[in-house]
Amino acid sequence: MPMLEVNNIHTYYGNIHALKGITLTVEQGEIVTLIGANGAGKTTTLRTISALLRPRQGNVLFEGEDLSNIPAHQMVYKGVAMVPEGRGIFSRLTVSENLDMGAFSRKDKDSMGKDLERVFTLFPRLKERRNQVAGTLSGGEQQMLAIGRAMMSHPRLLLLDEPSMGLAPVLVEAIFDTVIAINKEGTTILLVEQNATMALSVAFRGYVLQTGEIVLSDSAQNLSKNEMVQKAYLGME
């Protein structure tokens, strides 16, 4: 049984048919990426999985359980965390208050402490700045905070929306290194990216989205060799 099963979901914004039957699976322990151009429906897919949007048709199964009808704030209790597009940090809260909010769903103080240690090991900068108001962090630090905050819920599945957005190339590499590290420690990852080169270099498998439909799915290795992908998303001729 796959960890996450998305079955033929159709999501609308008002009358706009944004997702036209997306079907995908994520196995335990994988990094799976969704690549595609702006407006292809990548973020909409993630927001539907995390229950911020409701599909009109189709369903989302997590560990075999149908999650299509639970409220968004229950998702994290099920083991799904999301790093939203544009980071979504609470800019008027301090770094450690942001991390506290990441652990909002938890009551086990001991292992929360361990997770905090782990976040500070992954991102030492956050430890230095923990009493700073989050809005004053640089873009890269804010992305680290967004990922660290999601890790504070100790998720089994992590949904990452465009972690490379607006970051300098050096920082992008650093962020993707942590994505690999988080995965090696046992967290399954569904990664949405416009930076297809980076995404395919860390992912096991990938799906290509075009105007609300999946047009291609394969191993990351095969996708990066695919002619259409190379032309459209990897900037090769």
Place this chain on the structure above:
Amino acid sequence: MQRRLQNINYLDLVLWLIRVSIIVIVVWGSIATLSDNPYSGRNWIDFIVFGIAQGSMYALIAIGYTLVYGVLFMINFAHGEFFMSGVMTATVFVAGPLSASGYLDRQPVISLLLILAVSMLTSVGVAVLTERIAYRPLRKAPRLVPLITAIGASFFLQYTFRGLYGSEVKPFPQVEALSGKIPFLGTELLESQLVVIIATVIMLVGLYLFVMRTKTGKAIRAVAEDKDVAALMGIDVDRTISITFALGAAMAGAAGVLYALVFRQVHFFMGFLPGLKAFTAAVLGGIGSIPGAAIGGLFLGIFESVGPPLFLDGLNVPAYHQLKDVIAFTMLVLILIFRPQGIIGERLAEKKA
């Protein structure tokens, strides 16, 4: 292009004229009053202390406006009715009977705490129900819709309580233990005013610590910033908004009892003016900010109390004591023109686009 520039200059000119004329009136009036010297230092201290006591109540009520605005970007015009509903209920069902039986004077502390508890709980109940029934279904509606609903809810609550308790002014019993006076800087403070000020400080500090330190308080601030992301953290947004209304209403319920201690009467329409004044105070301090509400409330209270004798007496304005509302609302207009973000308001750019 040129025309537009001219328009801007013209507007600026008018605004400057307004500023200058206000400053001239205020300075001229103050000098005239002070050179006549109709008031002694004692009088001024009395004005200021009364202003602080009145401002404390405004501050407590203003908290409700500011908290709700923080999470929903909505002005809850029914908030004055939350204030009224608590103290009306406590007067009718608790203060009146306790006073009639003499228990109020035998055990003033227990009685007052009981009155306070009933008032706060009633306000909280009314607020949570109003939010659940009237505001929550409109969460995704355009912003004007809940605003109009709030005005409707305000009338609904006024006339519901009028129906429940009648339209006459009801006396709030005199508390003997608080009817004394304490000597202070050559004048005397009313004990009731002192109780108002101390109670307000305790409540405001408690609220501030709650919002800044507790998990629920942090969740309120997270919801104020971004409801979707807050939900992703596992925060129940609807529940948090309910709690926010409840907190604001608890403060209003307490303010109601303090109001009754000072003015010794309650009425179904009593929430209207203090509600508007507290809204003015919240805007004055910077709506959305808790310290802003406290500072705005105190400032408005003192300004209203000291302003009329200081600015208007010297100008020979007749019956200037009745013009304090004019001064308060003139100030609201001036803030909205010259400093819409308030004294310590947030820059609007920081808000979500």
